[in-house]
Each structure stands twice: as structure tokens, then as C-alpha cells.
Amino acid sequence: MLEARVKKILRDFPLDLAITVNPGEILVLMGENGAGKSMTLNMISGIIPPDSGLIRLNGTIFYDPHGGIHIPVEDRRIGYVFQNPAVFPHMTVRENIAFGLRARHTPTSTIAGRVDRWLDTMNLSDLAGVKAGMLSGGQQQRVALARALAPGPVLLMLDEPFNALDARSMQDVKGFLRQYVADEGIPCILVMHRVRDAKDVGDRACILDQGVKVWEGRPGDLPGMYLTQERGHPARQLETRISSLTGIPSSITD
Amino acid sequence: MLEARVKKILRDFPLDLAITVNPGEILVLMGENGAGKSMTLNMISGIIPPDSGLIRLNGTIFYDPHGGIHIPVEDRRIGYVFQNPAVFPHMTVRENIAFGLRARHTPTSTIAGRVDRWLDTMNLSDLAGVKAGMLSGGQQQRVALARALAPGPVLLMLDEPFNALDARSMQDVKGFLRQYVADEGIPCILVMHRVRDAKDVGDRACILDQGVKVWEGRPGDLPGMYLTQERGHPARQLETRISSLTGIPSSITD
Amino acid sequence: MNATGMRPERLRHTIAIAGAAALLLLVTLYLALPVVTLFFRTTPDLFLSSLGDPDVLSALWLSLFTSTVTISVVVLLGTPFAFFHSRSRYPGKVLVDTLIDLPLVLPPAVAGLGLLLLYGRTGLIGRYLDLFGITIAFTTLAVIMAQVFVASPFYIRQAKALFEQMDPAYEQTARTLGASPLRIFLGITIPLTANGLVSGAVMTFARALGEFGATIMFAGNLPGVTQTMPLAVYGGLEGNFNIGITIAILLVILSFAIMMAFRFFARREVSRA
Amino acid sequence: MNATGMRPERLRHTIAIAGAAALLLLVTLYLALPVVTLFFRTTPDLFLSSLGDPDVLSALWLSLFTSTVTISVVVLLGTPFAFFHSRSRYPGKVLVDTLIDLPLVLPPAVAGLGLLLLYGRTGLIGRYLDLFGITIAFTTLAVIMAQVFVASPFYIRQAKALFEQMDPAYEQTARTLGASPLRIFLGITIPLTANGLVSGAVMTFARALGEFGATIMFAGNLPGVTQTMPLAVYGGLEGNFNIGITIAILLVILSFAIMMAFRFFARREVSRA
Amino acid sequence: SVGCTSGAPEQPVPPPTVAATTPAIPAVTSPPIITAAVPTPVIVATTPAPAPATEMASGLVVAYTAASLKGASGKLGPAFEKAYPGTHVIFDLDGTQILKHQVESGAYADIFISASNTYTSALTNEGYFLNDTVKPLTSNYIIVITPAANPGGISSLADLGAAGKLLAMGTKDVPVGINTRIVINNLANSTYTAGWRDQLFRNVKTYETTEPGIVTKVSLGVVDAGFVYESSFRAAPKGTLAAINVPKGDNALQTYSIGVMRISTNKPAARAFAEFLLSTNGQKILTDFGFRPVS
Numbered sequence A, B: 001m002l003e004a005r006v007k008k009i010l011r012d013f014p015l016d017l018a019i020t021v022n023p024g025e026i027l028v029l030m031g032e033n034g035a036g037k038s039m040t041l042n043m044i045s046g047i048i049p050p051d052s053g054l055i056r057l058n059g060t061i062f063y064d065p066h067g068g069i070h071i072p073v074e075d076r077r078i079g080y081v082f083q084n085p086a087v088f089p090h091m092t093v094r095e096n097i098a099f100g101l102r103a104r105h106t107p108t109s110t111i112a113g114r115v116d117r118w119l120d121t122m123n124l125s126d127l128a129g130v131k132a133g134m135l136s137g138g139q140q141q142r143v144a145l146a147r148a149l150a151p152g153p154v155l156l157m158l159d160e161p162f163n164a165l166d167a168r169s170m171q172d173v174k175g176f177l178r179q180y181v182a183d184e185g186i187p188c189i190l191v192m193h194r195v196r197d198a199k200d201v202g203d204r205a206c207i208l209d210q211g212v213k214v215w216e217g218r219p220g221d222l223p224g225m226y227l228t229q230e231r232g233h234p235a236r237q238l239e240t241r242i243s244s245l246t247g248i249p250s251s252i253t254d
Numbered sequence C, D: 001m002n003a004t005g006m007r008p009e010r011l012r013h014t015i016a017i018a019g020a021a022a023l024l025l026l027v028t029l030y031l032a033l034p035v036v037t038l039f040f041r042t043t044p045d046l047f048l049s050s051l052g053d054p055d056v057l058s059a060l061w062l063s064l065f066t067s068t069v070t071i072s073v074v075v076l077l078g079t080p081f082a083f084f085h086s087r088s089r090y091p092g093k094v095l096v097d098t099l100i101d102l103p104l105v106l107p108p109a110v111a112g113l114g115l116l117l118l119y120g121r122t123g124l125i126g127r128y129l130d131l132f133g134i135t136i137a138f139t140t141l142a143v144i145m146a147q148v149f150v151a152s153p154f155y156i157r158q159a160k161a162l163f164e165q166m167d168p169a170y171e172q173t174a175r176t177l178g179a180s181p182l183r184i185f186l187g188i189t190i191p192l193t194a195n196g197l198v199s200g201a202v203m204t205f206a207r208a209l210g211e212f213g214a215t216i217m218f219a220g221n222l223p224g225v226t227q228t229m230p231l232a233v234y235g236g237l238e239g240n241f242n243i244g245i246t247i248a249i250l251l252v253i254l255s256f257a258i259m260m261a262f263r264f265f266a267r268r269e270v271s272r273a
Numbered sequence E: 001s002v003g004c005t006s007g008a009p010e011q012p013v014p015p016p017t018v019a020a021t022t023p024a025i026p027a028v029t030s031p032p033i034i035t036a037a038v039p040t041p042v043i044v045a046t047t048p049a050p051a052p053a054t055e056m057a058s059g060l061v062v063a064y065t066a067a068s069l070k071g072a073s074g075k076l077g078p079a080f081e082k083a084y085p086g087t088h089v090i091f092d093l094d095g096t097q098i099l100k101h102q103v104e105s106g107a108y109a110d111i112f113i114s115a116s117n118t119y120t121s122a123l124t125n126e127g128y129f130l131n132d133t134v135k136p137l138t139s140n141y142i143i144v145i146t147p148a149a150n151p152g153g154i155s156s157l158a159d160l161g162a163a164g165k166l167l168a169m170g171t172k173d174v175p176v177g178i179n180t181r182i183v184i185n186n187l188a189n190s191t192y193t194a195g196w197r198d199q200l201f202r203n204v205k206t207y208e209t210t211e212p213g214i215v216t217k218v219s220l221g222v223v224d225a226g227f228v229y230e231s232s233f234r235a236a237p238k239g240t241l242a243a244i245n246v247p248k249g250d251n252a253l254q255t256y257s258i259g260v261m262r263i264s265t266n267k268p269a270a271r272a273f274a275e276f277l278l279s280t281n282g283q284k285i286l287t288d289f290g291f292r293p294v295s
């Protein structure tokens, strides 16, 4: 189980968010551009330190400023795909996927087999030997997904994972993710913008606005007005408006 | 009117494509990851030279190897947003949007006003003075769109423009694009993967597979099997299969 | 996946940090100590008397003047050169790449000799200049030419490396927006590589400021005209080491102040732009 | 938006290309001509007799040996140094940044003097080494130390600039994948900056190969032990300077072959990796 | 050094009585207890030197030698090695002042050849030499050189003081420069005028730190004339330079001296080498290179 409460003063507003994701659960994080979704994932992953808060995964504290704890990114065993795939351009697709396995000292004998499986899963087998910098956008996105999943992370965070995927790949990845997260029993956070996608893969959804959670519930209940709200309303106002529409209490505490 | 026929030997297959886009028309380019969509736009824009072919916009030849013509990118007056927004990170949002206007020697007196209008259209007014490298993914995407549109291009090409946009921005941009292209009467090519989006904005759609056009028609007629086709089938087979399902002749000539 | 499972990782982490700290210390000490040692050889008296020596002062000004001109010339010509060179394909590109590295491997005195053989009164070009009454050797211009010749490859190499490592998407986007090569160069390429360019310029400035062998060979050593600080230092070393060292320290302190100011100014300019 | 509307653009384009070509030519000629001129001063006879001179040959080998050791030391220590330095924050970082630039502004002879004052028998460190019977000055080790001192800042500066310009997303991704700093350094940072690093290494190698002032001061000028090629060139300039030029040309040709081979090899390694 | 860490400093050895022409009379009587650290020049001298087993002159001689002897050293070394088979001389050539500083910083040398009395006496006073071995070696005179083509039309010393001539000379701190100034002052006093001298100095375009710097500029014709030692004139390729002599009465004698270093671990060979240089054979070679015997 992931329990995270993170606070950080951003340029335009303070981010203050508490989220909990259960093992095997997919939490969909939605919200306007600039609401703080990517920043949240960066803080949970450890890439950017929060100003304060507490991050705990399966009982292990990742971050606790009072206890002086800040587990470095590389020791958190997360699978994190950034909004921009950032494949290692100088490595082949195979090397990209094997990178995390090697880094985590997976026995060499098993690496080839596992990489093959991921190549197959992400439909990249034909491109195994190609330098990842020489791929199309969607192909790179699939490499990034396979690379993050291959080492068997204990927490999965994907920032807009369906971007750039073709229709078929998207279907595949959606189905695969549901299955994978359930099988592995790991908490998973997906950032996305489309209600349709949230309904397809999410167990729970949560809407961020200017750094605070303004709605949380089942993806099927995602308020239609989310799509048509007026811009620029202060978060609290919006929260009130949403809660009055959806009947969900306006303050969701950790 | 854009008339383009481009041929290029790619790593995995030869690309050979002929497309025509009428003034005021939005052509949606779809197809698997790696089918050659971005490569096609790169060739039309002049960033990558084709091996052979002919590119003509409104009667002006952009590219004709027989005539030795290769108009440089900067003289083609196109608006092109790459798959990756590539905002200029060292410039403010305002400077990013003004860049093309300055480059095309727009009278200084009118630049500020036009930039303001685009800031407003893309809902970026609050971020006008912020360095573009300090923006969220979706905010950057909006900057890239505004930057490409601001100089008033005579051909518009957007590679997966809805990526990273939040639900509301996507609605806005879709509506805006339809209106803008129609008003300006310029040809427009949009790359995307979702049938839904194609139906929302496209006048015509065309599916690429391994460098060749396998289907063309109204977005409303997009074959459902496009989503569920089996992978790895040679293009011609697929084309036959699509045409047998859709009743469209298997060879669409230029 | 528990706290204990992380211990070896943490240990490795601690070792890595200790190793890094040791390396930082080692390298810094190695480079700084010899310079610090020099300070022990001078006295406030010597220092003041050097500062009062008109030859030292004129050497100081000459050094500052020539190095400033040199770095201006190198940056103004070298930056576009590196840009065109790394962005274009033309026949003989490999040859050019090779030729511009030549000054790097030449011992400076030989470099000066080469310049003298070319621009000297009887040199291949110099003999024609002489017909028009133009003399280059023994002039301040010769000092600058020697410095440019010796120091510019450092800047050009660094600029080329930075331009080549840059993501091409920015320049390509700028092209689609109709920007001319000049606008792209000034508005995109330079700002995105500015920190590295400043670093290269500082390096080149330092090389020019310390230039000795080529200068004395090509430009000679005349106080007030061609005697730069390193030449004055050398003269000082011939007499009494401590005087030479004192002049050198003066040079170090001064160039340091300049490099710092330059970097500070450039950083601010960059972040303001 | 018609063909005629593009004419001024096309004209500007043509002018830009002509300007670029002129600049390329100018810079290349300026840097290449003095070197080419040197070739006119040597003869096949001189060349062969230099090649047969045992002192020249031993200087050649010594130069190759010491420069190779130098560049190895600089790359092996300087690369991780630049990495740690640019990736970490620690107290005194600005000071370190300042200190490692010091050797750049020191005239080489003074640098050699500083080394001598530090490691010489009566030097601050040397006197303790002397107690253990260890002597550094005037040995081949001293040649290497002088070269490292004088040349390493060039490499470190370039490496720092490249590391700082690099997109941080790659290293961050690698961290999320559990890679240790060492693995990130070797697997991500170095390959992604390899071309620039090789360029910096070539520059540093050249600087080490051409090093004269610090070497002759700190290491002396003893054939077979500390007399590198630039020192032999200096000797050769005495009397008939064509001999010095010939030795210098030998040095240029040889170092060129090495730099080319090195670059070629490194490029292949990089593209293979 | 590791091998020589105990014992009292060597006492001055009484000068051995040797005929200048008799090679290699054994001279070392005391054990090689030395205060310096470098027995032989190796990469890092951490191993003790092999103690001289025989008293014959053999083995390596390291000669710290003033740079102006570069040309002569190429002949002197082989000639000595031929006369004393089993010996090998290597010359470390640089400006005397640098050599002196290096020796003071622990550089190992068997022989020190100085181009200046000042440095010789300084080193002697500091106890670096075996005092009995310090001898004047040879001398050198200042001469004026012009390019063979003589573009400045300089045919006499008087022309040096004519307006518009381009001259090169050594800096006021290097030996050749010091002597050049003495010569000019002498000439101004004896033959010419203070006006001649002032114009001459106005004609100077460059004060060089090394003699080769002067020779190069003269032989390339970038200056019309320069002041150097005779030895430099002789070392230049035939036909590139012309010379104008300075009358002996106005000239400044530069005296070179030679001495065996106290730290030498090969004193027999070092002494033999010094004596060889002082012998008629050695002096002949020096004369060939433009040096003059010490009167």
C-alpha cells in the first residue's frame, strides 16, 4: 500500500495532497494542465523532494523529514514512466529494457528471457536490436513502458502512458496493465486526461486542481462537468461545486 | 491546396505516399506506431529530404528533385508542431509565441496584440512571463500550438496535437482548429490515433501502414477493424482486407 | 523490499559518497596547492614594489587589452564558425576539422615561428605587406594574432562539442517558424549552450592571458608594446625568482577577478535573456 | 505567398551561405597557414636525420609515453570529478570551481616553479617525501605531473560544460530503474556526452603533448628522462632553427595520427556501445 | 636517498694532483655519503644507486649545462665517451639561472657548467661544488649579427645608432643582455656618443629572453641586427648571417665555469669529464664552436 502526503510550494500555488493506493489498485490521477500531477509523481519517486509530508510504501518509509529519512530514488524500486519517454537513445531497445534488470543485479542468465518476454508484450520484438533514439514516438513510449515494468517494480507510476500509442497498442497496454497490477498486487498510479481511459483501466479516480484534490471516486462516477467547468475558478470554489453535484463530501482527508 | 508525393527508403520499409489536402480541409493521418506519419510531415516541412517525389503548395513547388528545387524549411511558411513540443526553454511563453512573428518580420507594433490574442486562445495568459521550460507538459503543448499558429501559416501540420492536453483544453483546441482552418482556408494535416478525435475534427482520414496508404475516406467511415486488425500483416494484405470490409477500392491513386 | 534489504545499497551509497568526496579533494588540492605555494614566496613589499614598477603596470594593461581583444575576436568569429561547421555539410569538412586542430599540438614557440615565417618581413605574406609599409611583427597586433592562433582552437572545439550535443528539435522548430540561420544562431543555439560557451571562453581567455612562447617569438618583447604579463614574469624569473612569482601572482589574482566577473555577468545575461 | 514573395528570403539565404563559406575559409586559413608554412622550412634530409637522432627518438617516445599517461590520468580522474562536481551540491563548491581554474591562468613556467616549490627537495611536500627517499622533481613522473597540472583543467572544464548541458531526464530515469551513480555515470552520462568528451580529451592530449614551460622548470631537460619533444624542439631552435622546426613537424604529424586514430576508435566504441 | 641515509656529510676533498691531459686518475677516496636524494635519474628514484665499484671513469655523467653550449655539447659528449669507453654523458640544457634553481631544489647533477660567474660563486658559497673542481672553462664574446642579405644596410657599429634600424638584444636580466649593455656603454664611451647609444636603444624592437630568439629574428630578417655571443653566430647555418665584431677592448668577456657537484655519485667520471673539457681536445671543440679559451 502506498500512503503519501506531500506538500510543496510551487510557482503558482501550493501543492498539498494526500493519496493512498492499495495493493493491486489502479488510481487514476486527473486534472487540468499544470494542476500538479507530474510534480506529485516526481515527489513520490524521490526525484524532487517535497517541502514536507510523509511517503510510505508497504510499511517502509520513503520520506519523512522529521525522521530525516529520504530514501534515494534508486532504492525505491519503483517503475516510473515520465510524461516524456526519455528512452536512452544510445542503447538498443533490448538494452533499454534490460537496463533496470542489470541495475538491480538480476542474474544474467534470466535477463535475456525476461527481456524477450517484454519485447513480445510490447510488440517490440522486431525492433530489439535498433537504437532506441531511432524509433518513432509511439515505439519509444512502448520501450519506456517495458523498461519501467521489466525490473518488477513494487510501485508503478505512469504519466500519461497512452500518449503516442496507436489504437491497437493502447488497447493492448490497457488490458495488460489491469491484469499486471492485479496479478502483482502492487499499487499503481496512472495520470491521464480522458474519462474514457480512466473508466477502462482505473479502480479509483481523483481530480487535482491547483495542487489540491477536488474530487475522488469511482471512474464511472467521474463528473461530466469536469469536462465543461469554467476555467480559473479557485480550487475551493470548484471543489464545492463538484461536491454539490456529486454528493461527495468536500473534504477528503488522508 | 497541398499536393505531396514522397518516397523514402526507411530502415524497416520504403515509404511511398501521395496525399492531397484541399484549402480549409483537415486531413487526419492515422496508422500504427512507426507507420511513417511523423516522417511524412518531416518531409513535407522540408526538415528531412525525401528520396524522390514532388511537393507543391498552392501552386508553389516546395520540392522537385528534377527541377533541383528544395525550398528551405524556413521559407515554406508552415505551422508544424512536432510530436514532442520542443518549446524554447530559455524563453518566456510570450517570447515563444512571438518568435515566429519576429522571424517573419511582423511589424513590431502588431506583435504584442497578436501574441496576447494567442495567449488568450490557448489559455496561457497567466503564464505569459514564465520561462517555457518551467511549464507542465500540457502547458508546453499549448505553447507549441500557439507558437506554430501565431505567424499565420499557409499550411498547418500538427503531430498528435491533443497529447498531454487536459480534457477541457482538448475540447477547446478541437473546436478552435476546425474553425481556424475553415476561416483561413488553409490545408491542414493532423496526426492522431483515436477514431473519436478523428471524427471530431477530421474532414477526411487516411490510414498509413508501413509507409503506404491502406485506407482513405470520411472519418465517420473509419473501419472498426482498424482497431482490432492483427499485427504484422504485410500492408498489401491489410489493404485488401480493409477494402473488402469497407468496399473502398484497394488502390487509391493520387 | 524491506528496510533491511536496503542496507547493502545504502552502504554502497555511503562508500560512493566518500569516494566522490575524496576525489573532489584530491583533484582540487592537486590543482590548487602549487598555486598556493607561490603565495609563500612573495612578500607585501615585493608585491607593492611590483605594483609600482611601470614596466609591470604597462605589461598588465597590455595583457588585459590584448586578451580582451583576443577573446572578443575568438568568440565573435569562432562561435559562428563552430556553428556553421557543425550544422553544415560541405566537401572537405574533415580536412577543415583536422586543420583547425593543428595549432593545438604545436609547441607555442614553434607556433610563433610559423607566424613569423608567414607574416614576418621576409615571410610568405609579410613580404607583400612590407611593400605597402605594413609591419606586423613587433606590434601589439602581433601579440593578439599569436594569442588568437594559440588559444582559439580551445574555444572552437568546446563550441563544436556543445553544438553537436544539442537537441536538434529546437533549431528545427525555429526553422519551421521561418527563422533565418542568423536568428536561430542568436536566439536558439547560443542561449541554449550559453553556459558551456562561457566556460569555453573563460578557458580561452586564460590561455591567451598566459600565452608566452608564441608571443615572444612572433611579437618580440618590448615593454609597453609587446611585453605582456607572462613575458614580464619571465623577465622577472631571470633576475630574481621571487619577483617573477610576484608578477605571476598579480596576473593570477587579476585574471581571476576578471573571469569571475565575466562568468557572473554572462550568467546574468543568459538568465535575463 | 507566391514565388516572387520568396525572393528576398532566397537572396538573404544566398548571402548567408556565402558569408558562412567565407568565415569557414578565413578561420581555417588563419589556423592552418602558419603550420603549413613550417613545412617549407624542412627538407627530406633534415627530416631523415632528425628521425635518426637518438635524442629526438627518445624525446618522441618520452612524449608519447608521458602524454598517454597524462591523458589517461586526466580522463580517469577528471571525468568522475566533473560528474560529481556538476551533479552534487556541497559546501565550498564555488571555491572548488575557482581553484581548479587556477592552473589555466598561470604562465607555464610559473606553474613549473610552483610545482618545484611544492614537490622539490626543499618544497613544502617534497621535504617530507625526501625523508622517505622519494624524489619527484626531475624525473619522468615530474613530466607527467607537470602535464597533468597544466592540461587537466581543459578537460575538466569541457566535461563539466557537457554534463551540465545534458538533459537530466535520462539520469533521472536511470535512477528510478535502480541504477547506482556509477552505473548511471558509465552507462548513461558518459555515452551521451562521449563525442564531446573525446573532443575534450583530444584537446587536453594536445596541450600535454605541447607542454614546455612547466616541464622544463619542474622536470628539467634531461634526454631520455625528462626531455620531451617540445624540449627537444627548443634545443633544436638553437643554432639552425630548421632542425627545431623539423622536430616540431615530426611532433605535429605524429600527434595528428594519434588524435585521428583516437577519435576514430572512440567514435566506433561509442557507436558500438 | 634510501641507500644513503646515514653518515656525516662529506668533507671537502683535497684537490688531487692530476695533469690536465692525463685521463681518469682515480680521485674518489671517501665513501659516497651524500645529502642529495637522486642517485640516478629514473622515474621515481626510490632505489639506491649502485655504489661505484671501480675507481675508473665509467658510467653516467649528468651535466647541467648552460643552454648556449647546446651546439658544442653535441660534440663534447661523444668525444669524451670515445676517450673514456664505458662512460656516457647526458646534458641538461637550460638557462643557467634555472639550472641553478633546479639544483637547489634537489636536481641531481654530476657536473655543472655555468655561463655566469655570479651563479658560479653563489653555488660555490652554498657548498654545491667540490671546491677544488670549480674552474673557468671557456669564454664568449659579444658580436653583432645581421642577416646575410643585410636589409638594414648595417655595415658598421655606427649604423646601429642610426634612426630607423630594427635591433634585437637580450633582456637586462639574461647574461647575454647584461653583457650587451656593458658593450654598448663601453662603445658609447670609447668610440661613439651617448646620442648613438640612446638612438640604438630606441631602435631595439625586442628584448629576447634567449639567444635563439635573437638569432631567429635576425636570420629571418625581421630585425636588421642583433647582439649575441660569437658561439651563436658560429652555430648558425653558413651563409644565413653576417657578423660585425666588437673591438676586444670594448667587449665584455662572458666566462663559463665548470665544477663537479658534491652530490655526484660518480665523481671519478665527473672529474674525468671536467678535465676532458679543460684539456686541449675539449678546448679545441669549444673553439670550433666559437668559444674562446680563458686567457
Ligand SMILES: Nc1ncnc2c1ncn2[C@@H]1O[C@H](COP(=O)(O)OP(=O)(O)OP(=O)(O)O)[C@@H](O)[C@H]1O
Binding pocket: A133, A134, A135, A136, A137, A138, A139, A164, A166, B010, B011, B012, B031, B032, B033, B034, B035, B036, B037, B038, B039, B040, B083
Ligand atoms: N531518427 C530516425 N532514424 C531512423 N529511423 C527512424 C527515425 N525515427 C523514426 N524512424 C523509423 O521510421 C519509421 C517511421 O517513423 P515515424 O516516426 O514516421 O512513425 P510514426 O508513424 O510517426 O509513428 P508514431 O505513431 O509512433 O509516432 C519507423 O520505422 C521508425 O522506427
Ligand SMILES: Nc1ncnc2c1ncn2[C@@H]1O[C@H](COP(=O)(O)OP(=O)(O)OP(=O)(O)O)[C@@H](O)[C@H]1O
Binding pocket: A010, A011, A012, A031, A032, A033, A034, A035, A036, A037, A038, A039, A040, A083, B133, B134, B135, B136, B137, B138, B139, B140, B164, B166
Ligand atoms: N521545472 C519546473 N519548474 C518550476 N515550475 C514547474 C516546473 N515544471 C512544472 N512546473 C509548474 O508546476 C505546476 C505543476 O506542474 P505539473 O507538471 O505537475 O503539472 P501536471 O499536472 O503534470 O500538468 P500536465 O497535465 O500539463 O502534465 C505547474 O504550475 C507548472 O507550471
Ligand SMILES: [Mg+2]
Binding pocket: A037, A038, A039, A083, A159, B136, B137, B138
Ligand atoms: Mg504532467
Ligand SMILES: [Mg+2]
Binding pocket: A136, A137, A138, B037, B038, B039, B083, B159
Ligand atoms: Mg510519430
